[in-house]
Amino acid sequence: xxxxxxxxxxxxxxxxxxxxxxxxxxxxxxxxxxxxxxxxxxxxxxxxxxxxxxxxxxxxxxxxxxxxxxxxxxxxxxxxxxxxxxxxxxxxxxxxxxxxxxxxxxxxxxxxxxxxxxxxxxxxxxxxxxxxxxxxxxxxxxxxxxxxxxxxxxxxxxxxxxxxxxxxxxxxxxxxxxxxxxxxxxx
Amino acid sequence: xxxxxxxxxxxxxxxxxxxxxxxxxxxxxxxxxxxxxxxxxxxxxxxxxxxxxxxxxxxxxxxxxxxxxxxxxxxxxxxxxxxxxxxxxxxxxxxxxxxxxxxxxxxxxxxxxxxxxxxxxxxxxxxxxxxxxxxxxxxxxxxxxxxxxxxxxxxxxxxxxxxxxxxxx
Amino acid sequence: xxxxxxxxxxxxxxxxxxxxxxxxxxxxxxxxxxxxxxxxxxxxxxxxxxxxxxxxxxxxxxxxxxxxxxxxxxxxxxxxxxxxxxxxxxxxxxxxxxxxxxxxxxxxxxxxxxxxxxxxxxxxxxxxxxxxxxxxxxxxxxxxxxxxxxxxxxxxxxxxxxxxxxxxxxxxxxxxxxxxxxxxxxxxxxxxxxxxxxxxxxxxxxxxxxxxxxxxxxxxxxxxxxxxxxxxxxxxxxxxxxxxxxxxxxxxxxxxxxxxxxxxxxxxxxxxxxxxxxxxxxxxxxxxxxxxxxxxxxxxxxxxxxxxxxxxxxxxxxxxxxxxxxxxxxxxxxxxxxxxxxxxxxxxxxxxxxxxxxxxxxxxxxxxxxxxxxxxxxxxxxxxxxxxxxxxxxxxxxxxxxxxxxxxx
Numbered sequence: 001x002x003x004x005x006x007x008x009x010x011x012x013x014x015x016x017x018x019x020x021x022x023x024x025x026x027x028x029x030x031x032x033x034x035x036x037x038x039x040x041x042x043x044x045x046x047x048x049x050x051x052x053x054x055x056x057x058x059x060x061x062x063x064x065x066x067x068x069x070x071x072x073x074x075x076x077x078x079x080x081x082x083x084x085x086x087x088x089x090x091x092x093x094x095x096x097x098x099x100x101x102x103x104x105x106x107x108x109x110x111x112x113x114x115x116x117x118x119x120x121x122x123x124x125x126x127x128x129x130x131x132x133x134x135x136x137x138x139x140x141x142x143x144x145x146x147x148x149x150x151x152x153x154x155x156x157x158x159x160x161x162x163x164x165x166x167x168x169x170x171x172x173x174x175x176x177x178x179x180x181x182x183x184x185x186x187x
Numbered sequence: 188x189x190x191x192x193x194x195x196x197x198x199x200x201x202x203x204x205x206x207x208x209x210x211x212x213x214x215x216x217x218x219x220x221x222x223x224x225x226x227x228x229x230x231x232x233x234x235x236x237x238x239x240x241x242x243x244x245x246x247x248x249x250x251x252x253x254x255x256x257x258x259x260x261x262x263x264x265x266x267x268x269x270x271x272x273x274x275x276x277x278x279x280x281x282x283x284x285x286x287x288x289x290x291x292x293x294x295x296x297x298x299x300x301x302x303x304x305x306x307x308x309x310x311x312x313x314x315x316x317x318x319x320x321x322x323x324x325x326x327x328x329x330x331x332x333x334x335x336x337x338x339x340x341x342x343x344x345x346x347x348x349x350x351x352x353x354x355x356x
Numbered sequence: 357x358x359x360x361x362x363x364x365x366x367x368x369x370x371x372x373x374x375x376x377x378x379x380x381x382x383x384x385x386x387x388x389x390x391x392x393x394x395x396x397x398x399x400x401x402x403x404x405x406x407x408x409x410x411x412x413x414x415x416x417x418x419x420x421x422x423x424x425x426x427x428x429x430x431x432x433x434x435x436x437x438x439x440x441x442x443x444x445x446x447x448x449x450x451x452x453x454x455x456x457x458x459x460x461x462x463x464x465x466x467x468x469x470x471x472x473x474x475x476x477x478x479x480x481x482x483x484x485x486x487x488x489x490x491x492x493x494x495x496x497x498x499x500x501x502x503x504x505x506x507x508x509x510x511x512x513x514x515x516x517x518x519x520x521x522x523x524x525x526x527x528x529x530x531x532x533x534x535x536x537x538x539x540x541x542x543x544x545x546x547x548x549x550x551x552x553x554x555x556x557x558x559x560x561x562x563x564x565x566x567x568x569x570x571x572x573x574x575x576x577x578x579x580x581x582x583x584x585x586x587x588x589x590x591x592x593x594x595x596x597x598x599x600x601x602x603x604x605x606x607x608x609x610x611x612x613x614x615x616x617x618x619x620x621x622x623x624x625x626x627x628x629x630x631x632x633x634x635x636x637x638x639x640x641x642x643x644x645x646x647x648x649x650x651x652x653x654x655x656x657x658x659x660x661x662x663x664x665x666x667x668x669x670x671x672x673x674x675x676x677x678x679x680x681x682x683x684x685x686x687x688x689x690x691x692x693x694x695x696x697x698x699x700x701x702x703x704x705x706x707x708x709x710x711x712x713x714x715x716x717x718x719x720x721x722x723x724x725x726x727x728x729x730x731x732x733x734x735x736x737x738x739x740x741x742x743x744x745x746x747x748x749x750x751x752x753x754x755x756x757x758x759x760x761x762x763x764x765x
Contacts, residue, residue: 048386049409049760050431050434051430051431051434051516054435055514055515057478058497058501061493061494061498062494062495062497063497063498088409088761089411089761091407091410091764093323093407093410094379094387097379097380097408123428124416125338125340126338126339126340126412126415126416127331127336127412128323128331128410128411129411129412131340146516147515212698213450213699217697241580242583243583244701244710245699245710245725245727247725249714249723262712264699264712268594268596271601294581295578295581295735296583296732299406299734300731300732303731307414321407322406322410322765323407323410324407331412331415332415338412338419
């Protein structure tokens with residue numbers, strides 16, 4: 001089957017941040033440049049336990065292609081990744097493991113809770129299931145659905161991109177952030 | 188052709204009146220056995236040349252809080268693949284002393300199933316090589332599938348019981 | 357040649373390394389923990405821990421009326437949830453003594469076999485990924501999307517389908533659903549062509565064969581003792597299949613074979629799954645033909661007549677007293693079921709999926725136990741990987757098709 005070769009001429013360029021530009025140089029806000037760079041090269045760490053992980057598989061595969069959003073590399077080592085994607089039910093037995101993985105990630109780190117179980121325990125209001133991962137780690141974006149469609153996961157991912165883009169460089173050093181960490185017992 | 192009647196006849200010949208409560212709901216032969224005999228029965232069903240029940244399909248327990256002295260029932264499902272016949276038998280045990288002989292020596296597959304049953308109901312399988320909790324956390328101090336224990340997590344504070352129909356009034 | 361310095365016997369202490377694989381290791385595809393004792397790269401001993409996503413299905417099921425349990429079964433083996441749903445409906449129907457019309461049976465078979473394909477497809481492509489062949493995964497995943505589109509057309513959901521009701525389907529299949537099915541079944545552009553290509557990529561691939569032949573083998577005798585069922589048992593050479601041995605949902609009307617292997621290693625499991633996909637495709641084709649043969653009023657039948665359990669149509673609820681009562685009782689879960697004790701099993705994608713239901717005449721089951729095939733055969737894993745290489749353990753795990761949700765219930 002012959003596949004016609006064609007140029008991808010529909011590529012959209014990311015907006016250049018505001019600044020002062022001259023010949024061969026550009027002066028702009030450092031925060032904006034860093035935000036732009038981070039936003040478009042998020043390395044997700046899929047922490048997939050159950051059904052939502054299968055939908056993530058679809059998100060990652062050819063049809064929905066998460067790589068379009070700068071996440072070609074799905075890393076499996078927490079030390080290299082920026083975004084913890086928690087997909088699926090987290091049982092109480094798994095809770096400490098999840099926290100351990102979160103602690104192993106380097107700052108700045110973001111967390112997205114994909115699906116009803118990760119967000120709130122979902123339909124499993126039982127003795128063995130953690131009622132939402134925000135009981136053990138702070139969460140940035142929640143994606144509803146049981147399981148969410150790949151489109152919804154992508155939407156949640158884009159929300160994270162917005163957050164990453166807008167985040168100030170000093171946020172992680174602020175007292176407010178420290179307080180948040182302390183409330184989870186993370187030093 | 189192996190029919191339920193032949194199985195029942197064979198078992199009664201061997202074990203006499205010890206086996207009771209013969210039934211056949213939905214065509215599956217079911218009976219109750221004293222708990223000391225469970226291994227002997229399984230071994231007999233395994234070895235006998237006509238019966239040949241050599242596959243343990245399933246093993247689990249049921250809790251009957253109202254049956255005093257026989258609260259826990261361990262249910263075995265066996266399958267004869269040659270004649271394609273299934274049978275089921277139960278042994279009842281006191282909840283105060285839930286000791287039942289382990290089938291692990293006969294069937295490797297009983298290992299996890301017995302651990303699960305122990306985890307859920309606290310049935311103590313005598314002779315099991317590694318009888319520890321399997322699905323729940325090791326620190327758990329009760330057996331959640333027993334009828335008296337609630338389904339929901341009792342430590343939740345974010346849920347208002349009134350709104351979920353579990354209020355006091 | 358005696359220049360070698362020979363160390364006296366016993367002067368080097370033999371040491372083993374302990375490696376913790378899991379529960380979040382990327383190669384485990386799910387949450388399995390194995391503590392491996394390694395001598396170099398060879399596994400001396402493996403200790404498995406499970407239960408990392410235990411969700412207490414059986415306890416929840418004791419609080420739910422029959423039809424509310426269907427969504428729970430979805431989440432057992434989420435790669436092939438329609439089979440779980442159908443298995444549950446068949447169990448309920450057995451308890452209630454309902455017989456379903458032939459057309460319903462055939463439609464169910466179409467859906468179940470599609471589910472089997474989607475499950476095997478994931479499993480086999482992941483075996484490919486684990487042995488270093490990522491491209492197969494990317495190719496076949498597109499076709500899983502086609503299956504999901506069919507589910508969506510029938511029930512509105514992709515993965516956790518909640519498909520069908522007790523007695524049949526919630527609505528008739530639309531023409532679009534059949535069109536999508538035809539698109540999927542098309543010899544040239546549909547799944548058969550892709551599966552052929554997938555097989556060409558793997559079956560006689562030297563690297564793949566060297567990697568999988570003799571990896572994680574099990575003898576038939578051991579497999580039976582360990583409670584293996586499904587493709588893993590068939591790869592070891594035992595032709596046990598619930599679809600043949602206790603036909604449900606009119607499987608007896610179809611012509612298909614059970615592929616078996618000989619050695620029960622990863623390669624055989626892979627081939628058996630591939631063959632089963634061909635068999636499933638053939639069953640779907642046969643079933644689709646049979647469905648098309650229904651004419652007139654028969655072609656509109658999509659559920660049996662079980663008013664006490666099957667939700668009446670909305671327009672009847674507004675106009676008919678009886679329908680309103682049934683609707684209310686079903687929705688509020690106030691239907692009392694007959695007393696009984698029933699075991700029913702279906703051939704799930706990875707083995708005999710059994711439901712043991714005890715009803716004491718109440719509105720909810722007194723006890724419901726799921727016989728989860730992979731929970732039972734997972735205990736053979738330490739034996740399978742013993743004396744093998746660490747990298748073989750990874751492939752063995754993926755080729756066993758272990759689904760964490762089903763394993764941990």
